[in-house]
Amino acid sequence: MCANVLVAEDDPRQAEVLRRYLEAEGHHPIMVTDGEQAVARVRAGGVDLVVLDVLMPALDGVSACRLIRDRSDVPVLMLTALGEDDDVLLGLDTGADDYVTKPYSPRQLMARIRGLLRRVPAAPRDVRRAGALTVDRDRHRILLHGREIPCTPDEFGILAALAAAPDRVFTRMQLLERTAGRNRESTERTIDSHIKNLRRKIEDDPRRPARLVTVYGVGYKLAG
Known part of the structure; x- marks a missing residue:
């Protein structure tokens, strides 16, 4: 295998x-x-x-x-x-x-x-989709329109959490728990930096995000 x-x-x-x-x-x-x-x-x-x-x-x-x-x-x-x-x-x-x-x-x-x-018993693949975006947790891959998007472990953790519940709003702290940056230097603002980088990779126009959406005063969601 x-x-x-x-x-x-x-x-x-x-x-x-x-x-x-x-x-x-x-x-x-x-x-x-x-x-x-x-x-x-x-x-x-x-x-x-x-x-x-x-x-x-x-x-x-x-x-x-x-x-x-x-x-x-x-x-x-x-x-x-x-x-x-x-x-x-x-x-x-x-x-x-x-x-x-x-x-x-x-x-x-x-x-x-x-x-x-x-x-290890064979298990169903853990694949989540939100529009044109596919998150394959088992293979640790992000695809957009079938094309693989390179991501850091932190970025993957954020997208995997968001894709597991499209349209659900996650706070920055909730997303921080999904990243590899659980150390003393990490803050909720770290998430903003990761979101900015992700938008450059998955949005048609990062200045007007349609997939990775900000919910002001709360956090972020992945539009289904």
Whole structure:
């Protein structure tokens, strides 16, 4: 099966090897470099499997796995240094489904990934449409008139929330909860910036938005 595989690995060489092997097997690799990015990307949706390195900056793999498990049952495979038994046990106790010790054979890792993906039951695609706009959460894609629109994880999270309930008005705080920007520096005004960028991508005339509409004094909605 073709899957969206999130890889959280801060070593550029290791990350590049994994990316190439995943693409060779027909998967779509999503590459991040720390645990915070991994958690945010899973929460944005469309991830079929997560590969987490234990030792990462910002947020370690075990802590990231714990946060992922709070909201998702996506399969998680941990990468840990050889002999770090405590990391392995802690990762499994936190909710990881499997682990591979470093140094590892990429072919062995791909076999483990195939095994985990076989356990995932087939599910209906989560695709939402609002007029000419299509939001495919499973494949993490935005289409406008059938043409793919590149989006950041935050932008995708906003559009996915809006497309799930066309014509419903969301406050900025509600949309902020759907983004990857849940840190101390994020404010409700961050949403205004994302909305501005999205309008450049999906509106025929960003100065006169017809799809991503402002409801003054409240927030935003996606016109159905």
